Amino acid sequence: MSDTPAAADEPRGERIAKYLSRAGITSRRDAEAMIAAGRIRLNNAPVSHPAVFVKDGDIVLVDGKPVGEPDRTRLWRFHKPEGLVTTHKDPEGRPTVFDKLPPGLPRVMSIGRLDLTSEGLLLLTNDGALARQLELPATGWLRRYRVRVHGGVAPDKLKRLAEGLAVDGIKYGPIEAHIDSVQRSNTWMSMSLREGKNREIRRVMEALALPVTRLIRVAYGPFQLGTLP
Structure with missing residues (x-):
């Protein structure tokens, strides 16, 4: 043939x-x-x-x-800790998410990414087509985060987030944000977005003079981090 x-x-x-x-x-x-x-x-x-x-x-x-027949499509939840990069090959030799997976899994890929210092829910799948579909902004899945920033968050900054803003020539869509608690010089917030550009929350908050000191993804569409260890 x-x-x-x-x-x-x-x-x-x-x-x-x-x-x-x-x-x-x-x-x-x-x-x-x-x-x-x-x-x-x-x-x-x-x-x-x-x-x-x-x-x-x-x-x-x-x-x-x-090559064996493709396996049925499967999806896993993974609780990513801080200090792992979401890539199969890191040119700097840093530990990756895929280095820390339990033995016996097939080859998997991530649906979206979490950067080195971010934590929380990461979805993994053995189906590349599914990964690409669920990453698309057109899919419309809401990503929800718990975010700790250094400084107080004024109402006008929440309004700017809700309207969307441009940072270094990149336009970021609306981000829904609420203040959960204030601890001395830090503020914990709940934030939700649908677009998910690279390091979006960190870049937007930095532009508002509110550097992120901790970022935890708690949900990706219908999938929840919950009490996953």
Whole structure:
């Protein structure tokens, strides 16, 4: 079988990069790099481009080893502690979330990220397509956080958060925020947002002269951190 795209009147199957991602082999992006490196074969023919579809009964080889059928889609909750980065490969050699997972899990990927000093709920899945879908702002899932900032929070700053603001040329959407408690020079807040740009809460609060000293994600859409250890 050649590795040309399937004809229009044939069942198309599943794109090979997606197939490898669901099988827990690698991410879609890395799958394309593996194809370019000549590491993938389909029915004993080399795969030279990602526009190839895998159908039932096809045999896929990675580095000469057969790939098993993709596992059913699964999702896990993980309580991320401070001090771990959410990446499979960190160029600085810092410990990662994936270094700390229990043995026996398939290859998983995170749905969104939490930065090094952030804590709380991180969703993990073995399905790359699901991860991408749930990360999209269009999905509309609310992310909820408990946030400690240094300083007092005036009503006008809560209003600016609710309206959305621009920081260093980046426009951030509305953030719903409420004051929970004040402890000496610190204020604990509940914050909710739907967009989730990189380090969004930290950057927005820094722009309001309220540096974040602790950030805990307590919910991602319908999934709650709860009492997860």
